[in-house]
Amino acid sequence: MDKNTLFSSFGKWISPICTKSFTDRIAMTGQDKYVKKLTTIAYLKLFLHAQIQQRDALRDIAVDVLSKGFQKELGLSSISASQLCRKHNQVDPASLESVFSELVARIRRSTSPTVFRKDFKIIDSTTIGLCLQKYKWAEFRQTKAGIKLHFRLEYMDDDTVVPEKVTITPAKKNDRTQMDALVNEIGVTYVYDRGYVDYAKFDDYCDRGIFFVTRTKKNAVIRSIDSFQLPAESAVLSDEMVYVGTPQKRMENVLRLIHTVDSEGNPVAILTNRFDLKAEEIGQIYRERWAIGVSS
Template sequence: MDKNTLFSSFGKWIAPINIVNFQQRIDETDQDKYVKKLTTKAYLLLFLHAQLQQREGLRAIADDVLSKEFQQELGLSSISPSQLSRKNNQVEPALLEEIFVDLVQQIQSVSGNTHSLRKDIKIIDSTTIGLCLQKYKWATFRKTKAGIKIHLRLVFANQEDVYPDKISLTYAKSNDRTQMESLIDEIGAMYVFDR
């Protein structure tokens, strides 16, 4: 994606996110009560942009803010990696979970109207995310490493589209079998997962 296309399409890419509801939840929870610079909405947009551009660290994400077009979108003139790190620790995960659930419901309402041969096939898989043991002692994984595990259930909406349906976060040591009860909850569906 070239530079000119990126910012014109970024607004369309995030359009399914109900920013008004998100902002109401931020206001209700006082998430941005003492925030002067990096609001939770700007944080969300910045990290979605980073995901789209496959940025590999906070420094690369902070460098994106140097673009004039992106500064207008975010309402920021600059940001440091340390500010991003602090905001990452402050954002309430429940706010981000609500966005995920809302997007899944939107996909289900659209895909529910189309006939699908594969709608009863669901894939369950997990991935481990390594964390710094010094900062995340609660997430002990190995002697020198911390981590969490994301267990994900994917649904075939139709022959071209696959979307995440359900997610579960655990310590990295947790076996996939520990989450089967929460991820397998429909009778008549075929679940595919590795050992």
């Protein structure tokens, strides 16, 4: 795609994001009250364009503004990396969060989820590395800082998945700390990896009617109390009713333990409180998590 095509299409691409409600919010909060050049709307357009073009540095973004086509879209003729850095510190994150929330709401209104997946959501996280010298509050390792994005992903149709909720924590913070924020809807099935395993939460979910599908921890103490018969041609190795935990600290509710294989054919042990689905369906639900690939 040449630059002329890019900039003639850019306004159309960003129109669902740079909406009147966004500009109204900027006016209401007074973020641009004394701004003469780099407005918040221009800032947003700059970084949306940088995302499309996969820019790696503020200097690269500043160079993009030298394009006449882009200058017309932005309403400014030049910008420096230092100005972009200062604007970063001035923009209200709540304004950008409102853009995200509005986009999710619009996508939901325009699509009809499939019957099978409408109550099936995926919880996952990904870590973003940062410079330790600049972000000491987010120290991750001895020489590295980082933050962690925790996602709740929802199917819009068979092939489209969107992040409908996101929380941000320092990278050191355990995934389990975000379960209250991400796992909270009665009747919904949540799929997540063992980083989110919390047996006390599992008991609470069982009592409240929240469903989950997850992988067991390697050191999990499990006692089988019954097993289900499987079809001869099933790829599932075993399907059992189990108690999880030690006799001194055991879950009150009975769970289901399914041994099957993941999308790459490796053995995997899955815990769930869904007893109404076939074992093969539970295995497929967990494999869907790996198909999304937010993180591993």
